Amino acid sequence: MFDREYNIAEPTEEIRPYIKANQSGYRSLRRRAVIYETDGKWFLQACVVEGVTVNREIRKEASRNYARAVLFEDWLTLEELQEFIAQILQGEFSLGKYLLKTTSTHRQWTRERQPLSNYYMKYAGYVWTSKFHEPANAMNGELLSPKQPYYPDLHEAVKNWLPYPAYQGVTESRKGEVLLFLPETRAYFEDAIPNGNSVDLRIAGVEANKLSLEVKGAWWDEEGIHHFSENVHDGHTLLNVPDTASRLDYVLVDTAGAVYDFQQEDGYRHTGLGRKRKTDNDRTLLSIVREACLKGEGPTIEFKPFINPENAKIKEVIKTVVAFSNAQGGRIFFGINNGCELEGLDEELSKWAKTDAMEACNQYLGVLKAKIRDELRGDVYIDFNHTIVDGRRIAVIEIIEAKEKPVTIQQDKCLYIRRGSSTTKASPEEWRAIINTPENGILAPWMRKY
Numbered sequence: 001m002f003d004r005e006y007n008i009a010e011p012t013e014e015i016r017p018y019i020k021a022n023q024s025g026y027r028s029l030r031r032r033a034v035i036y037e038t039d040g041k042w043f044l045q046a047c048v049v050e051g052v053t054v055n056r057e058i059r060k061e062a063s064r065n066y067a068r069a070v071l072f073e074d075w076l077t078l079e080e081l082q083e084f085i086a087q088i089l090q091g092e093f094s095l096g097k098y099l100l101k102t103t104s105t106h107r108q109w110t111r112e113r114q115p116l117s118n119y120y121m122k123y124a125g126y127v128w129t130s131k132f133h134e135p136a137n138a139m140n141g142e143l144l145s146p147k148q149p150y151y152p153d154l155h156e157a158v159k160n161w162l163p164y165p166a167y168q169g170v171t172e173s174r175k176g177e178v179l180l181f182l183p184e185t186r187a188y189f190e191d192a193i194p195n196g197n198s199v200d201l202r203i204a205g206v207e208a209n210k211l212s213l214e215v216k217g218a219w220w221d222e223e224g225i226h227h228f229s230e231n232v233h234d235g236h237t238l239l240n241v242p243d244t245a246s247r248l249d250y251v252l253v254d255t256a257g258a259v260y261d262f263q264q265e266d267g268y269r270h271t272g273l274g275r276k277r278k279t280d281n282d283r284t285l286l287s288i289v290r291e292a293c294l295k296g297e298g299p300t301i302e303f304k305p306f307i308n309p310e311n312a313k314i315k316e317v318i319k320t321v322v323a324f325s326n327a328q329g330g331r332i333f334f335g336i337n338n339g340c341e342l343e344g345l346d347e348e349l350s351k352w353a354k355t356d357a358m359e360a361c362n363q364y365l366g367v368l369k370a371k372i373r374d375e376l377r378g379d380v381y382i383d384f385n386h387t388i389v390d391g392r393r394i395a396v397i398e399i400i401e402a403k404e405k406p407v408t409i410q411q412d413k414c415l416y417i418r419r420g421s422s423t424t425k426a427s428p429e430e431w432r433a434i435i436n437t438p439e440n441g442i443l444a445p446w447m448r449k450y
Contacts, residue, residue: 003111003112003113003259004110004111004113004379005110005111005112006108006110006377007108007109007110008108008109008110008111009089009108011085011109011111011128011130012082012085012086014111015081015082015128015180016078016082018182019051019078019081019182020078021186022051022184022185022186024054024185024206025053025054025183025185025186025207026051026052026053026054026185027052027053027054027056027058028052028076029049029051029052029075029076029077029078029080029081030049030052030058030073030074030075030076031048031049031050031072031073031074031075031076031084032047032048032050032071032072032073032161032162032163033045033046033047033048033070033071033072033095034046034047034070034071034072034154034157034158034161034162035069035070035072035095035098035100036070036139036154037068037069037139038139041101042098042099042100043100043103043133043176044100044132044176044178045175045176046158046162046176046177046179047095047177048162048163048164048178048179048180048181049076049081049180050121050163050180050181051181051182051185053123053183053185054185054206060073060075063096064145064148064161065148066143066144066145066148067144067145068139069143069154069157070095070098071157071161072095072096072098074095074096081180088102088107088130088132088178091107100132100133102132102133103132103133104131104132104133104134104176107130107131107132108130109128109129109130110128110129110130111126111127111128112126112127113125113126113259113262114126115189115261115262115263115271115272115273116188116189116261116272116273117271117272117273117274118165119166119366119369119370120164120165120179120181121163121165121181121183122163122165123181123183123184123188124183124184124188124189124261124272125181125182125188126180126182126184127179127180127182128179128180128182129174129177129178129179129180130177130178131176131177131374132178133176134176139154140153141153143157155167155169155170155172158172163181166363166366168363168366168367170310171309171310171352171367172367172370173309173367173370173374174370184205184260184261185205185206186205186206186208186211186260187203187204187205187207187211187213187252187254187260187261188203188205188252188260188261189202189203189252189261189263189272189273190202190203192263192273196243197240197241197242197243198238198239198240198241199238199241199248200238201232201236201237201238201239201250202235203232203235203236203237203252204235205260208232208235209234209235212231212255213231213232213252213253213254213260214229214230214231214237214253214254214255215228215229215230215232215237215239215250215252215253216228216229216250216251216253217229217239217248217250217251218248218249218250219241219245219247219248219249220246220247220248221242221244221245221246222244222246226245228240228250246266247265248263248265248266249263249265250262250263251263285385285386285387285396286387286388286389288331288396289333289336289342289389289394289396290389292331292333292336293340294340296340296421297338297421298420298421299327299328299330299418299420299421300324300327300328300418301330301331301421302320302324302330302332302421302423303332303333303336303337303340304316304317304332304333304334304335304336305334305337305343306334306345306348306349306352307334308352309364309368309371314371316423317332317368318371318372318375318376318409319416319423320332320416320418320423321372321376321380321382321399322407322408322409322415322416323417323418323424324399324401324418325376325378325380325401325402325405325407326402326406326407326415326416326417326418326426327401327417327418328401329398329400329401330399330418331397331398331399332396332397332399333394333395333396334394334395334397335392335393335394336394342389342390342392342394343392344391344392344393344394345361345364345386345392345393345394345395346392346393349361349364349393352364357393358393361386361393361395362386364395365384365385365386365395365397366384368384368397369382374410375409375410376408376409376410377407377409378402378404378407378408379402379403379404379407380399380400380402380407381399381400382397382398382399382400383397383398383400384396384397385398414426
């Protein structure tokens with residue numbers, strides 16, 4: 001995971017300079033929310049403040065009012081956004097005449113840099129999130145009102161009204177959140193064109209030709225890591241990466257060290273621009289699944305059936321993610337039983353999402369990603385993917401060993417580790433072994449209270 005920070009108590013101190021730095025690329029800040037009324041009180045289904053870029057034509061729309069729900073829209077200045085954030089921290093804000101009071105005790109913010117292709121918005125940049133209302137059952141029934149569009153339920157309204165690339169309906173984990181979508185407009189990766197042993201990178205942005213930019217990164221082969229740094233001229237640069245490379249990472253930075261965008265890819269996963277070059281065919285996801293079936297469950301391998309994200313068993317998955325993070329990493333395979341037999345997911349996925357299996361699996365992994373992200377405490381790199389093996393769809397979560405340990409679960413004082421093929425609670429001695437690693441110092445400060 002690249003550039004992610006939790007528990008930010010004063011977000012405006014970081015948001016204000018970022019928006020000002022991007023102000024030449026922003027048209028305005030649009031706020032949209034979906035709220036609903038229950039027992040005389042108004043609740044937040046979701047709220048998004050979106051930085052609208054100058055290359056987008058978006059007309060202002062009037063809020064849509066229904067008997068027990070409102071699809072709200074207004075436009076904010078930077079000062080009004082700062083006031084809105086302050087109100088969220090205080091636990092109360094108004095959308096027009098509608099007053100909302102928080103039900104969440106943890107309203108600190110999380111910030112995460114996103115590449116071009118992500119779960120939140122259609123652009124590269126920062127996403128800020130804060131939980132305002134704890135997830136609850138949304139109102140039932142249709143949204144029907146004179147002179148207003150019809151929606152069969154609140155989830156369809158959210159899907160249409162808010163600028164999410166995808167929304168998972170009942171299983172959506174972003175319910176009750178306030179989100180800020182702040183695109184990076186100064187400079188970002190627009191495309192990567194592979195050509196033999198090179199990759200021609202195209203960089204766009206309103207200041208791409210004014211900034212002193214370079215692309216820093218590395219590629220890997222059997223001999224290990226190979227570093228590179230290339231300057232950007234006239235909106236592009238050329239990376240020399242041999243076909244033997246099994247992995248490629250690069251970051252767009254300026255000479256002062258400011259980060260604008262990033263890209264990571266290997267034989268079966270990618271971020272941002274997607275998989276843009278030839279990679280190691282011997283380590284495809286299909287071969288990784290076959291290899292896991294031969295080895296069976298162990299310190300780095302866990303098999304799971306389909307688990308409904310709303311089922312309590314999802315906690316077992318989260319605990320295993322934590323255990324792998326605190327050890328040497330590992331993979332969780334969905335659709336393989338304990339006997340190492342491929343069972344697949346298509347039937348259960350189609351029932352769950354009521355759509356075709358491929359789209360259902362993408363939705364499923366998106367929900368798992370959000371649920372895991374919301375539960376973890378610590379910086380963890382997790383990759384989500386799926387493939388077809390012998391006619392059966394298998395989903396895979398790969399967890400990379402955490403650079404800073406321990407990784408834990410929010411509101412859980414237990415530390416989970418991997419023992420053989422089982423995920424268990426760590427003993428006091430094992431706590432000390434993880435916490436006292438050189439990377440973490442004598443004792444991680446946030447753990448001292450325990």
